Amino acid sequence: MKPVFFxxxxxxxxxxxQNVPDTSVSEADLQGSCExxxxxxxxxxxxxxxxxxxxxxxxxxVTTLTVVGAQAPWLCxxxxxxxxxxxxxxxxx
Numbered sequence: 001m002k003p004v005f006f007x008x009x010x011x012x013x014x015x016x017x018q019n020v021p022d023t024s025v026s027e028a029d030l031q032g033s034c035e036x037x038x039x040x041x042x043x044x045x046x047x048x049x050x051x052x053x054x055x056x057x058x059x060x061x062v063t064t065l066t067v068v069g070a071q072a073p074w075l076c077x078x079x080x081x082x083x084x085x086x087x088x089x090x091x092x093x
Contacts (some may be wrong), residue, residue: 008018025082027054034063034076042074044069049074060085 031051039046048068055062063076074092078084 025078027056030054030061030082030084031063032079033084034065034078034087035052037084038065038067038074038076041087042070051076064090 014038017068031054035046035049035051036045038044041050042049044067050066051081052064052073054064059082060077061082063078065076067074072089074087076084076088078085
């Protein structure tokens with residue numbers, strides 16, 4: 001009886017570790033998406049938008065971007081899965 005129980009438990013544990021979808025996005029991919037979105041939002045050529053840094057937190061991430069001609073950086077927010085939830089200029093006005 002014990003060997004059967006062990007085999008069932010082992011099979012269950014093995015199944016839990018297989019085919020788990022990877023929901024993470026690389027930092028480079030996220031920054032590239034943010035650059036493209038900010039470029040579209042500002043009308044600035046993609047070469048004029050550069051990701052400076054990305055801060056990851058359990059609730060998501062914030063990527064800071066410089067834009068040619070802007071006096072302050074733009075911010076790109078994403079959820080924990082890398083889905084961009086919005087972009088905004090970091091200075092009022």
